[in-house]
Amino acid sequence: MDRLDKEKMPKAANALRRNFLRTVGIGAACAGTWVSKTLPAASSPQEAPIPNIPGYDWRKHKWAFGVDATRCIGCLRCVEACKAENGVTRDAHHFRTWVERYVYLKGDDHAHVDSQSEPGNIAASGSEQAFRFDNRYQDAPVEKAFFVPKLCNHCTHPACVQVCPTGATYQTRDGVVLIDHSYCIGCQYCVQACPYGAREFNHTMGVTDKCTWCYHRITKGLQPACVEVCPVEARVFGDRNDPESPISQFIKNNRVSVLKPHTGNAPNVFYVGIDKEVS
Amino acid sequence: MIGTLANAAPYVGYVYPNETDIPWSVLIVIYPYITGLVAGAFIVSSLYHVFGMNQFKPVARFALLTAVSFMFFVPMPLLFHLGNPQRAFNAVLTPHWTSAMSAFSYVAGFYVCLLLLEIWFAFRADIVALSKAKSGLQGRIYRLLSLGSDDVSPASLAIDHRFATALAIIGIPAAGGLHGYVGFLFGSVKAREWWSSDLMPIIFLLSAIVSGIGLLVVLYVAYSKKRKVPASEQALMGLAKTLWAFLLVVLLIEGLELLEMFYKRLEGIDTVERLIEGPIRYGMVLQWGCSIGVLGLLTVLIVSKARGRTLVAGMTVSGIAMMIGVVAMRWNVVIGGQELSKTSKGLLIYYPEILGHEGLLAVAFIFLCPFVVLWLITRFLSPWEVEAGKEVSP
Ligand code: SF4
Ligand code: SF4
Numbered sequence: 001m002d003r004l005d006k007e008k009m010p011k012a013a014n015a016l017r018r019n020f021l022r023t024v025g026i027g028a029a030c031a032g033t034w035v036s037k038t039l040p041a042a043s044s045p046q047e048a049p050i051p052n053i054p055g056y057d058w059r060k061h062k063w064a065f066g067v068d069a070t071r072c073i074g075c076l077r078c079v080e081a082c083k084a085e086n087g088v089t090r091d092a093h094h095f096r097t098w099v100e101r102y103v104y105l106k107g108d109d110h111a112h113v114d115s116q117s118e119p120g121n122i123a124a125s126g127s128e129q130a131f132r133f134d135n136r137y138q139d140a141p142v143e144k145a146f147f148v149p150k151l152c153n154h155c156t157h158p159a160c161v162q163v164c165p166t167g168a169t170y171q172t173r174d175g176v177v178l179i180d181h182s183y184c185i186g187c188q189y190c191v192q193a194c195p196y197g198a199r200e201f202n203h204t205m206g207v208t209d210k211c212t213w214c215y216h217r218i219t220k221g222l223q224p225a226c227v228e229v230c231p232v233e234a235r236v237f238g239d240r241n242d243p244e245s246p247i248s249q250f251i252k253n254n255r256v257s258v259l260k261p262h263t264g265n266a267p268n269v270f271y272v273g274i275d276k277e278v279s
Numbered sequence: 280m281i282g283t284l285a286n287a288a289p290y291v292g293y294v295y296p297n298e299t300d301i302p303w304s305v306l307i308v309i310y311p312y313i314t315g316l317v318a319g320a321f322i323v324s325s326l327y328h329v330f331g332m333n334q335f336k337p338v339a340r341f342a343l344l345t346a347v348s349f350m351f352f353v354p355m356p357l358l359f360h361l362g363n364p365q366r367a368f369n370a371v372l373t374p375h376w377t378s379a380m381s382a383f384s385y386v387a388g389f390y391v392c393l394l395l396l397e398i399w400f401a402f403r404a405d406i407v408a409l410s411k412a413k414s415g416l417q418g419r420i421y422r423l424l425s426l427g428s429d430d431v432s433p434a435s436l437a438i439d440h441r442f443a444t445a446l447a448i449i450g451i452p453a454a455g456g457l458h459g460y461v462g463f464l465f466g467s468v469k470a471r472e473w474w475s476s477d478l479m480p481i482i483f484l485l486s487a488i489v490s491g492i493g494l495l496v497v498l499y500v501a502y503s504k505k506r507k508v509p510a511s512e513q514a515l516m517g518l519a520k521t522l523w524a525f526l527l528v529v530l531l532i533e534g535l536e537l538l539e540m541f542y543k544r545l546e547g548i549d550t551v552e553r554l555i556e557g558p559i560r561y562g563m564v565l566q567w568g569c570s571i572g573v574l575g576l577l578t579v580l581i582v583s584k585a586r587g588r589t590l591v592a593g594m595t596v597s598g599i600a601m602m603i604g605v606v607a608m609r610w611n612v613v614i615g616g617q618e619l620s621k622t623s624k625g626l627l628i629y630y631p632e633i634l635g636h637e638g639l640l641a642v643a644f645i646f647l648c649p650f651v652v653l654w655l656i657t658r659f660l661s662p663w664e665v666e667a668g669k670e671v672s673p
Binding site (some may be wrong): 094114115118167184189 | 287469617
């Protein structure tokens with residue numbers, strides 16, 4: 001049994017369905033019929049109904065994520081934890097989060113880049129279901145090297161939400177981008193539209209999947225699984241509405257950047273310690 | 280859940296791990312291809328119905344039937360591709376209007392209705408005649424199709440003609456919209472460097488028209504052979520000139536677009552060059568080779584005022600080459616765009632599967648369907664001008 005469908009997520013489609021009914025209602029009202037009166041007086045189009053999560057009010061939070069690439073040691077516990085926590089397909093082609101390795105050898109202008117799913121690294125770990133970076137640079141003249149954890153940026157202007165034809169992909173009030181797996185038709189337009197390669201397709205369920213910042217955990221006051229397991233605090237998560245939260249402090253005390261700012265997506269994952277080659 | 284992807288794409292350089300599972304298969308190559316054939320065939324019928332270009336009279340009604348036969352199958356590749364096809368109606372019931380894709384069912388539905396209406400007006404006189412001539416089940420079907428309107432007086436036929444013309448006039452922007460829209464589906468994806476171009480809609484539209492004319496030429500020649508009637512030289516020469524003009528414009532725009540891309544040399548251009556030299560090499564050769572070859576051949580046919588068998592043979596070759604060239608172009612765009620990694624640091628290589636619901640066999644099956652349907656429709660409603668020496672209203 002897959003974990004994906006067990007997650008208790010607010011259903012975007014309900015909000016959309018109501019808006020659709022409302023549109024129909026307005027049309028009908030214009031025609032002078034009684035229909036509009038019998039329809040539920042839905043909230044304004046922007047104002048989606050508040051999901052019923054006990055003890056949680058999504059109007060009170062604004063989540064964000066930080067990555068300190070200077071700290072990451074490439075241990076890949078985050079990738080392991082994410083796959084386990086979220087039931088992500090266990091192979092080298094489906095990840096909600098992954099880690100990239102950037103290596104500059106002496107005299108090189110460009111970095112050599114790979115991730116845990118590169119064949120050499122799979123050979124080192126022994127299987128597609130375990131994660132390890134191999135030692136290929138052990139004897140190489142390395143000038144500069146660093147790791148960059150990647151995940152969905154939960155963009156302020158998410159291209160994936162813009163292109164979703166059904167509204168199955170949607171943005172929550174607290175700044176998280178989610179997918180309603182019971183409503184997704186599996187067209188993968190959103191997979192095309194995400195500039196960051198953050199989306200993957202679950203072939204068993206025929207739906208698209210991606211990082212949710214562990215919405216089922218953060219709405220209970222817990223940290224996302226990857227943040228929880230990171231041994232060096234390279235991953236930071238918190239509420240921007242709270243100036244004392246780890247993420248607010250992270251953004252305040254560092255010169256942060258985001259990935260591919262030219263796309264206009266306005267990511268909410270903030271990076272420290274990446275260089276020009278990282279995109 | 281443990282999974283190993285059977286058809287994961289091999290790659291060079293660095294690509295995001297999730298990119299190795301290519302989202303849009305060869306099914307999405309034939310989706311814009313089939314739509315394009317519709318647009319092209321329709322434009323030819325409009326040249327007669329709207330612009331009164333009489334040389335197209337012999338193929339005008341056949342073009343309409345061709346357009347509708349292919350239009351019926353436009354949604355098929357999309358449905359085959361969905362992970363949850365049984366939910367396809369979600370996009371109709373709760374369309375999320377910021378998505379270009381959400382309008383698909385409405386755009387396509389509108390266009391099918393328009394085509395059916397126009398066909399009805401163009402064929403009503405025939406339907407009435409057939410409903411009187413045939414008896415039994417066939418007669419009853421024709422009577423049903425006439426929708427109870429059996430007045431074939433000259434005044435009434437004139438009204439039919441006016442309606443058909445009006446619908447054809449609406450049909451031109453609709454056909455343009457339908458295919459420009461398909462171009463927008465790709466051109467608006469800013470994450471894909473190879474797609475994200477303002478010229479995409481217009482390139483898609485123009486190449487659609489040339490492929491549709493190509494299809495029409497091939498079908499018209501084949502049908503003429505089968506009916507043992509010589510293909511109209513006037514019609515073929517008209518098609519040659521139309522094809523020549525549209526092809527010239529599409530080649531110019533595509534050429535200029537490439538020129539600008541290589542002249543500006545924005546970030547990532549090296550990878551684009553490697554894409555063209557690598558995974559889509561053969562596609563590019565086919566696309567450009569066929570297009571330039573056809574342009575040359577058509578120029579010769581037109582300048583030499585070719586006639587008879589030379590014209591028929593030359594146009595058949597042009598038609599087939601045009602259809603191949605445009606299918607290659609669709610491949611280069613749809614597949615090429617996904618082979619170019621979003622990292623700008625790597626390339627993927629897509630190999631289509633043979634079997635399976637996204638495989639080449641499925642594609643061949645889907646592409647065969649409209650030909651079968653067209654054959655059935657033409658058996659039922661003959662689009663040809665002269666049947667047994669009797670003039671049939673256009
Ligand atoms: S990173 Fe991609 S999947 Fe995540 S919100 Fe942004 S566009 Fe959507
Ligand atoms: S695959 Fe993506 S775009 Fe398509 S319906 Fe599902 S969430 Fe929306």
